[in-house]
Amino acid sequence: MVIVFVFFLFVFPTTTFASDSNAILRVLTLQDYNTRVVLLGTMLLGVTSGIVGTFMLLRRQALIGDVVSHAALPGVAIAFLIGEAFSPGSGRSLHWLLVGAASTGLLAVVCVGIIRRFSVVKPDAALATVLGVFFGFGAVLFKTVQELPSGNQAGLQQFILGSASTMIAADVVMIAKAAAVVLVLSLLLLKELSILSFDEDFAAVQGWPVGLLDLGLTGLVVGITVIGLESVGILMVALLITPPTAARFWTDNFAKMTLVAALIGGASATTGSLLSAMVPKLAGGPTIVLAGTAFFILSMLFGTRRGIVHRWLQQIRNRRRIGRDDLVRAMYEIIEARLSPASDSSTGDSLPDCEIARDDIDPFSRQAVELAELFRHRSWPLRRVKQTVAVAEREGIIRMDSETGWRLTKAGATAARRAVRNHRLWEMYLISQAEIAPSHVDRDADNIEHILGPEIVEQLESLVASRVPRTSVPPSPHPV
Amino acid sequence: MEPETQRPEPAGSDDVHPAWSPLSIHDMTVAYHRQPVLWDIDYDASPGKLIAIVGPNGAGKSTLIKAALNLVPTISGSVAVFGDSYRKQRGRVGYVPQRSSVDWDFPVNALEAVTMGLYRKIGWFRPVRKQHRQLAMKALVRVGMQDYAMRQISQLSGGQQQRVFLARALAQDSDLYLMDEPFAGVDAATERAIVDVLRGLQQDGKTALVVHHDLQTVAEYFDEVILLNLRLIASGPVKEVFTTENLRATYGGKLALLDEVSHRMTMRGES
Numbered sequence: 057m058v059i060v061f062v063f064f065l066f067v068f069p070t071t072t073f074a075s076d077s078n079a080i081l082r083v084l085t086l087q088d089y090n091t092r093v094v095l096l097g098t099m100l101l102g103v104t105s106g107i108v109g110t111f112m113l114l115r116r117q118a119l120i121g122d123v124v125s126h127a128a129l130p131g132v133a134i135a136f137l138i139g140e141a142f143s144p145g146s147g148r149s150l151h152w153l154l155v156g157a158a159s160t161g162l163l164a165v166v167c168v169g170i171i172r173r174f175s176v177v178k179p180d181a182a183l184a185t186v187l188g189v190f191f192g193f194g195a196v197l198f199k200t201v202q203e204l205p206s207g208n209q210a211g212l213q214q215f216i217l218g219s220a221s222t223m224i225a226a227d228v229v230m231i232a233k234a235a236a237v238v239l240v241l242s243l244l245l246l247k248e249l250s251i252l253s254f255d256e257d258f259a260a261v262q263g264w265p266v267g268l269l270d271l272g273l274t275g276l277v278v279g280i281t282v283i284g285l286e287s288v289g290i291l292m293v294a295l296l297i298t299p300p301t302a303a304r305f306w307t308d309n310f311a312k313m314t315l316v317a318a319l320i321g322g323a324s325a326t327t328g329s330l331l332s333a334m335v336p337k338l339a340g341g342p343t344i345v346l347a348g349t350a351f352f353i354l355s356m357l358f359g360t361r362r363g364i365v366h367r368w369l370q371q372i373r374n375r376r377r378i379g380r381d382d383l384v385r386a387m388y389e390i391i392e393a394r395l396s397p398a399s400d401s402s403t404g405d406s407l408p409d410c411e412i413a414r415d416d417i418d419p420f421s422r423q424a425v426e427l428a429e430l431f432r433h434r435s436w437p438l439r440r441v442k443q444t445v446a447v448a449e450r451e452g453i454i455r456m457d458s459e460t461g462w463r464l465t466k467a468g469a470t471a472a473r474r475a476v477r478n479h480r481l482w483e484m485y486l487i488s489q490a491e492i493a494p495s496h497v498d499r500d501a502d503n504i505e506h507i508l509g510p511e512i513v514e515q516l517e518s519l520v521a522s523r524v525p526r527t528s529v530p531p532s533p534h535p536v
Numbered sequence: 537m538e539p540e541t542q543r544p545e546p547a548g549s550d551d552v553h554p555a556w557s558p559l560s561i562h563d564m565t566v567a568y569h570r571q572p573v574l575w576d577i578d579y580d581a582s583p584g585k586l587i588a589i590v591g592p593n594g595a596g597k598s599t600l601i602k603a604a605l606n607l608v609p610t611i612s613g614s615v616a617v618f619g620d621s622y623r624k625q626r627g628r629v630g631y632v633p634q635r636s637s638v639d640w641d642f643p644v645n646a647l648e649a650v651t652m653g654l655y656r657k658i659g660w661f662r663p664v665r666k667q668h669r670q671l672a673m674k675a676l677v678r679v680g681m682q683d684y685a686m687r688q689i690s691q692l693s694g695g696q697q698q699r700v701f702l703a704r705a706l707a708q709d710s711d712l713y714l715m716d717e718p719f720a721g722v723d724a725a726t727e728r729a730i731v732d733v734l735r736g737l738q739q740d741g742k743t744a745l746v747v748h749h750d751l752q753t754v755a756e757y758f759d760e761v762i763l764l765n766l767r768l769i770a771s772g773p774v775k776e777v778f779t780t781e782n783l784r785a786t787y788g789g790k791l792a793l794l795d796e797v798s799h800r801m802t803m804r805g806e807s
């Protein structure tokens with residue numbers, strides 16, 4: 057698709073606005089009637105394709121839009137040639153050209169369906185084949201049209217790159233009508249289209265007319281692609297796919313995803329048209345698509361559900377929590393060994409009232425641990441120990457006792473008990489249920505204890521620790 | 537996009553389909569795409585029973601369910617639900633597909649996924665309302681998943697996803713349930729939850745046909761069994777049918793010729 061785009065960028069230099077120093081200001085303040093028309097039209101187009109694109113993407117039909125937009129080209133050329141043959145001049149009628157575009161677009165979808173049904177060709181190969189054949193045919197026909205005396209001024213090339221700037225009020229009315237139909241349909245059919253996209257078989261068993269719904273969805277895709285063809289060109293497919301893909305980074309909810317995709321589609325289209333109106337030689341369609349791509353990249357980075365930055369922050373937070381848990385657990389184990397030096401810490405800590413105990417009564421808060429001890433106990437790099445200690449102090453989990461000694465605070469002792477308890481529960485589970493040697497379980501539990509949520513801890517309790525009271529810490533099943 | 541295929545109209549309430557049977561299959565043969573073939577299936581399910589469908593891989597267990605539900609076309613034969621055509625009795629049938637049949641990355645949470653079981657009852661164009669969400673929540677409680685209602689379905693474990701599928705079918709409140717491998721690859725907690733649900737269904741007088749792969753638990757979980765290997769080998773109460781002899785017939789290798797012809801049938805028009 058990109059290659060095709062670059063190719064046509066050279067073949068058909070686009071016509072753009074002349075610009076002087078005032079032009080940009082005029083555009084931005086929407087002083088021109090023309091700018092207002094173009095903006096409204098492309099914005100509606102973006103919103104609508106964002107909605108339809110969401111359904112299409114979730115139905116895993118993303119590439120159908122690609123096929124439709126490419127397959128619309130021969131339709132445009134054929135419609136023009138037929139029109140010119142019957143009455144010269146009539147071939148340029150927009151409606152007539154769009155009828156042609158819709159016909160071949162639909163024909164291509166039907167072809168894909170037939171190939172899938174009656175042959176062993178894989179679905180992706182079927183799409184690629186049909187796209188190639190139709191687009192190739194379209195390119196040949198366009199060349200023919202260009203060589204006709206009337207073909208030069210026909211302005212058919214705008215169907216390839218799109219030219220939003222030539223949009224007139226009548227176009228906007230048509231887009232608005234289409235947008236209204238799509239909006240009403242998608243609001244009414246939100247439930248139906250979601251069950252179709254999630255689980256087609258289940259929908260069919262419930263009695264939904266799956267074939268009909270699919271046909272309706274394809275109809276919407278063809279409709280919106282054809283209507284957008286004039287202003288955005290064959291890159292219409294990008295306007296269908298990019299907004300919902302970007303929207304997925306922001307939400308885990310079907311309805312919200314549709315809304316966000318509509319917003320991103322509208323914003324991409326508006327930004328793209330404004331840019332192409334301000335900067336000479338920027339073609340409308342590709343600029344809109346590039347604006348959409350910018351929104352996609354922003355979403356991928358900053359999306360609140362799956363954005364890269366969001367995940368990265370979560371990782372940092374996790375690592376910090378793990379470091380903190382490891383630290384307080386190490387302190388706990390050191391103190392535990394001190395409190396019962398003779399044994400191999402097999403007595404366990406049974407302080408069920410530790411939650412209400414006063415700070416200085418809890419023996420685990422009274423003991424100070426030297427940095428050097430920590431360093432020896434876990435063989436951590438000294439830098440890491442110092443870093444973790446600094447963070448833990450800021451969080452009020454430990455406090456300084458002397459120059460190099462640290463104490464657990466009350467909150468720290470609670471956190472330590474929880475961490476040690478989870479760690480040992482998991483060890484006991486590994487030993488008793490998974491039959492792993494006690495000498496091996498410590499390392500395994502090291503990585504797991506941090507991801508045990510409350511529900512898994514509950515299950516562990518019922519499985520291995522029925523004799524361990526809820527608030528107490530069981531003894532370590534192996535020498536610490 | 538799978539195109540609609542011609543499906544034979546199921547027969548009405550004639551003699552071959554007793555009205556007492558929740559699912560009655562008469563002389564059904566299926567050969568479709570790459571699905572295993574089924575030959576001449578004749579079967580009447582007893583009402584109010586838990587019935588296991590057992591057989592080796594590729595025996596056509598899923599195909600049997602899908603053909604009964606009209607999801608794959610049949611070559612011959614007919615299917616009736618409660619003595620009537622499936623089309624008319626659709627509301628009384630609940631379906632639990634294989635967990636691997638859908639994309640779990642779909643943007644819904646567990647509660648919304650279960651609510652889908654009510655979509656047909658809600659009807660065309662109407663929005664989901666509070667009372668529907670409450671019904672869905674009740675179904676989640678029945679499978680022990682109430683704490684996970686708001687969790688995105690991709691973040692559930694395999695067993696939890698399976699329980700969501702089960703809850704979605706329960707929300708429909710059907711009289712006949714067809715379940716495709718609900719026990720496949722689930723944890724112990726899920727297995728217990730599913731068994732409890734099945735017992736509950738039976739107490740309410742409902743019928744369930746369950747594709748099951750674990751021969752050890754057939755006698756413990758189910759009342760009746762269908763032994764399947766491209767054809768129906770035996771069916772009936774576990775005590776009578778689940779015998780070494782029948783199992784040998786089911787698992788003791790496919791009939792070479794039957795297998796070969798079946799293969800040719802699925803390849804028709806594809807070479």
